[in-house]
Amino acid sequence: MIQLTQEHLQTIRTHAESTYPEECCGIILGYLANGGKIVVEVIPTENAWNTEAAADFVGERTAESKRRQYAIAPEVMLKTQREARDRSLNIIGIFHSHPVNPAIPSECDRLYAWQGYSYIIVSVQNGKAGKLQSWSLDETHHFQAEAIENII
Numbered sequence: 001m002i003q004l005t006q007e008h009l010q011t012i013r014t015h016a017e018s019t020y021p022e023e024c025c026g027i028i029l030g031y032l033a034n035g036g037k038i039v040v041e042v043i044p045t046e047n048a049w050n051t052e053a054a055a056d057f058v059g060e061r062t063a064e065s066k067r068r069q070y071a072i073a074p075e076v077m078l079k080t081q082r083e084a085r086d087r088s089l090n091i092i093g094i095f096h097s098h099p100v101n102p103a104i105p106s107e108c109d110r111l112y113a114w115q116g117y118s119y120i121i122v123s124v125q126n127g128k129a130g131k132l133q134s135w136s137l138d139e140t141h142h143f144q145a146e147a148i149e150n151i152i
Helices: 006-019 051-055 074-086 107-111
Strands: 002-005 025-033 036-045 090-099 118-125 128-137 143-146 148-151
Touching (some): 002 006, 006 025, 006 036, 006 090, 006 128, 025 074, 128 148
Parallel strands (some): 002 148
Antiparallel strands (some): 025 036, 025 090, 118 128, 128 143
C-alpha cells in the first residue's frame, strides 16, 4: 500500500494535465512504515525523453515521442536522491501519465521498472486527468496493483 495526501494526488493530476498530450513524470519521496509506503513529497520533473535517451533503451518503441515515453534525467534522479537522503527520506516511487490510454503499465514500463518502487500512473483523456493507479513489481518482475490510501 502507498499512502498519499489529497495534495499529492492533485500535484500528480495537475502535472499530467499541464504536459498533455505528452507524458508527464516525476519522483515520489517518502519512507517505509507498517508494511507500506508513506509519501512525504511528490516532485514533478521534466520529461527528458529524446533521441539521446532513446539510445539507452532497446526495443521497437525507442524512437517514439514524449507522447508515448518518458524519462527522468539521470542527474535529476541523483540530485533528488542526495537531497532525499539529507532529509532522511528515500525515493519510493515514480509517477507518469498515459495520455489517451488507461492507467495500466505498458510492457516498456515493466521492462525498465525497479523492484521496490511504486509506479503511479494517471490516465489523461482530452486533457483531463482521470483514473490514477499504483503498481509495484512482484518477484517475477510483473506489475501488481498496489492499494492507494488517501490520507489527510
